[in-house]
Amino acid sequence: MTDSSRLWLQRAILLVAILAAWEACARLVSDRWISSPVAIAERLAQWMAGDLWYHMMITGTEIGAGLAIGIPLGVLTGMLLGRSKRMAAVFRPFIVLMNSLPIVALTPLLIMWFGLGMQPKIVLVAFVSFLLMFFNSFSGARAVDEELMDTLALMGASAKERFVKVVVPSCLTWTIAGLKNALPYALIAAVIGEMMLSRNGLGHLITRSAQQFDMTGIYTALFVLMVVGGLINEGTTQLENRLLRWRHLETRGR
Amino acid sequence: MSHLQLIRPEPATGATPARRRKISLDKVAVDFTTRGKTFRAVDDVTIEVPEMQFLALVGPSGCGKSTVLNMVAGLLAPSEGSVTYDGAPVEAANTRVGYMTQKDTLLPWRSVADNIGIAFELRCRKANAAERRERVAEMIDLVGLKGFERHFPAELSGGMRKRAALARMLIYEPETLLLDEPFAALDAQLRILMQQELLRLVERRQMTVILVTHDLEEAVLMADRVMVFTSGPGRIRTERDIPFERPRNAMELRFRPEFSAIHEELWSELKDEFAASVERERRAQ
Numbered sequence: 001m002t003d004s005s006r007l008w009l010q011r012a013i014l015l016v017a018i019l020a021a022w023e024a025c026a027r028l029v030s031d032r033w034i035s036s037p038v039a040i041a042e043r044l045a046q047w048m049a050g051d052l053w054y055h056m057m058i059t060g061t062e063i064g065a066g067l068a069i070g071i072p073l074g075v076l077t078g079m080l081l082g083r084s085k086r087m088a089a090v091f092r093p094f095i096v097l098m099n100s101l102p103i104v105a106l107t108p109l110l111i112m113w114f115g116l117g118m119q120p121k122i123v124l125v126a127f128v129s130f131l132l133m134f135f136n137s138f139s140g141a142r143a144v145d146e147e148l149m150d151t152l153a154l155m156g157a158s159a160k161e162r163f164v165k166v167v168v169p170s171c172l173t174w175t176i177a178g179l180k181n182a183l184p185y186a187l188i189a190a191v192i193g194e195m196m197l198s199r200n201g202l203g204h205l206i207t208r209s210a211q212q213f214d215m216t217g218i219y220t221a222l223f224v225l226m227v228v229g230g231l232i233n234e235g236t237t238q239l240e241n242r243l244l245r246w247r248h249l250e251t252r253g254r
Numbered sequence: 255m256s257h258l259q260l261i262r263p264e265p266a267t268g269a270t271p272a273r274r275r276k277i278s279l280d281k282v283a284v285d286f287t288t289r290g291k292t293f294r295a296v297d298d299v300t301i302e303v304p305e306m307q308f309l310a311l312v313g314p315s316g317c318g319k320s321t322v323l324n325m326v327a328g329l330l331a332p333s334e335g336s337v338t339y340d341g342a343p344v345e346a347a348n349t350r351v352g353y354m355t356q357k358d359t360l361l362p363w364r365s366v367a368d369n370i371g372i373a374f375e376l377r378c379r380k381a382n383a384a385e386r387r388e389r390v391a392e393m394i395d396l397v398g399l400k401g402f403e404r405h406f407p408a409e410l411s412g413g414m415r416k417r418a419a420l421a422r423m424l425i426y427e428p429e430t431l432l433l434d435e436p437f438a439a440l441d442a443q444l445r446i447l448m449q450q451e452l453l454r455l456v457e458r459r460q461m462t463v464i465l466v467t468h469d470l471e472e473a474v475l476m477a478d479r480v481m482v483f484t485s486g487p488g489r490i491r492t493e494r495d496i497p498f499e500r501p502r503n504a505m506e507l508r509f510r511p512e513f514s515a516i517h518e519e520l521w522s523e524l525k526d527e528f529a530a531s532v533e534r535e536r537r538a539q
Contacts, residue, residue, distance in 0.1 A: 145359075147355065147357060147359045148359050148361060150327075150329050150347065150359075151353070151355070151359040152372075152376075153347035153349075154327055154328075154329075154347050154348065154349060154351060154352070154353050155349070155372070155373045155376060155379070155426070156349040156373075156376055156378040156379060157376050157378075158376075158377065158378075161376055161377065165361070165372070165375070166361065169361070169363045169364075170363070172363070245406070246362050246363045246364075246406040246407075246408060247362075247363075249406050249408040249409055250362060250406075250408040
């Protein structure tokens with residue numbers, strides 16, 4: 001047996017053990033607070049035949065639209081500001097202040113501004129992802145190796161060419177790191193927005209279940225969120241591996 | 255030294271006077287400030303390099319040789335004095351020179367081939383894809399990196415990275431080369447080969463060169479003129495024309511008695527500076 005298949009076997013055993021203990025607890029003691037794996041599986045099947053996809057679509061659209069606004073804006077402004085010493089100095093205190101604000105605390109304000117539909121969640125996701133991408137790209141642009149910039153300048157590269165060929169790729173490490181933060185945060189932002197006030201989305205599934213004191217519903221919604229979050233994480237890791245191969249070679253040591 | 259007259263009867267002046275002055279540093283001084291303390295890295299340096307001359311600067315490390323190159327490249331302004339290139343003061347990055355710095359400045363996210371070909375992606379040196387591929391392949395062959403085209407810099411040894419950087423600079427054939435210890439990371443055999451290749455190219459393209467090295471043998475083998483720098487602050491201690499023929503065969507030259515004579519003469523100047531620099535470092539600790 002290879003090392004990796006043994007590892008997976010051990011993980012599977014642990015998972016089965018946890019589920020078995022949970023199920024046993026639910027049956028022998030009470031499933032009032034903890035529901036049970038079987039009940040959750042049944043509910044999941046029921047939802048999948050019903051409106052789960054609709055709610056997922058809503059949350060997915062909010063996240064997608066928010067990221068589509070926040071990421072490019074954040075990356076671009078971060079890189080541009082980071083390259084200008086003056087601008088960086090002027091903006092620094094504001095950036096620090098913005099960074100210390102727990103962004104989800106803006107949710108009530110945004111709901112008042114934009115109402116109950118998808119807009120406040122999109123704005124929230126955009127805001128969160130903008131800030132995270134901005135901070136990372138900003139630091140990345142500050143950390144560009146000036147000798148590489150000089151090298152290209154001597155070859156006759158224009159300021160724009162240097163930006164495209166040196167600043168952007170060397171920021172990529174930072175951008176990807178930002179992305180690895182921003183994507184899970186985008187999910188959090190969207191779900192919190194939905195939990196506060198809304199009629200649909202995965203966050204709404206949780207609040208709806210909670211209002212009906214439906215433990216199984218809460219656990220099922222949490223399970224779905226866990227799977228979605230896991231998929232997002234896996235996606236960014238794959239992207240990172242693909243885009244930053246040179247970086248891994250560097251850090252692995254020579 | 256009398257035996258030198260065997261080589262060439264008239265005292266060579268490095269280049270014929272008719273040649274245009276390419277690079278000139280006039281009474282240049284450079285001050286650096288670190289941790290509130292100012293120190294002078296280069297002091298009262300005057301250098302004139304005529305077109306097509308190969309000048310070598312030798313001296314212990316930290317004597318300001320690299321600072322001279324930075325000024326000619328336009329990356330550093332002198333604190334005193336002036337630097338001109340083709341008669342015009344150097345004020346911004348000098349795009350007429352190819353500069354190979356001590357640290358290889360390959361872009362870590364680009365493969366060897368993409369690094370070497372980058373000059374042809376720029377608007378000012380644009381070349382079509384086929385031509386670029388061909389030139390890159392030629393260059394890779396020249397510096398002996400065949401088979402490593404798709405490798406990233408992090409996958410190469412220090413010497414290989416140096417060769418890639420050399421190829422990247424040579425590929426667009428700048429009229430002037432500034433070389434800062436270009437062969438330091440190479441093993442002995444490869445260094446000899448690369449020195450010969452570089453000589454061939456420089457002679458064929460009639461390039462002007464300033465080579466910074468602390469390898470005196472390399473300086474005498476390749477250059478038309480050698481300047482010895484003092485250690486901290488860097489001043490010119492002495493300079494000497496190297497009267498060997500062009501084109502030059504560096505492999506054969508190093509075994510000639512005239513070569514040893516010049517080497518010995520310059521070494522007697524240089525060794526005091528090395529001793530002084532070691533002494534200075536010991537005191538600094």
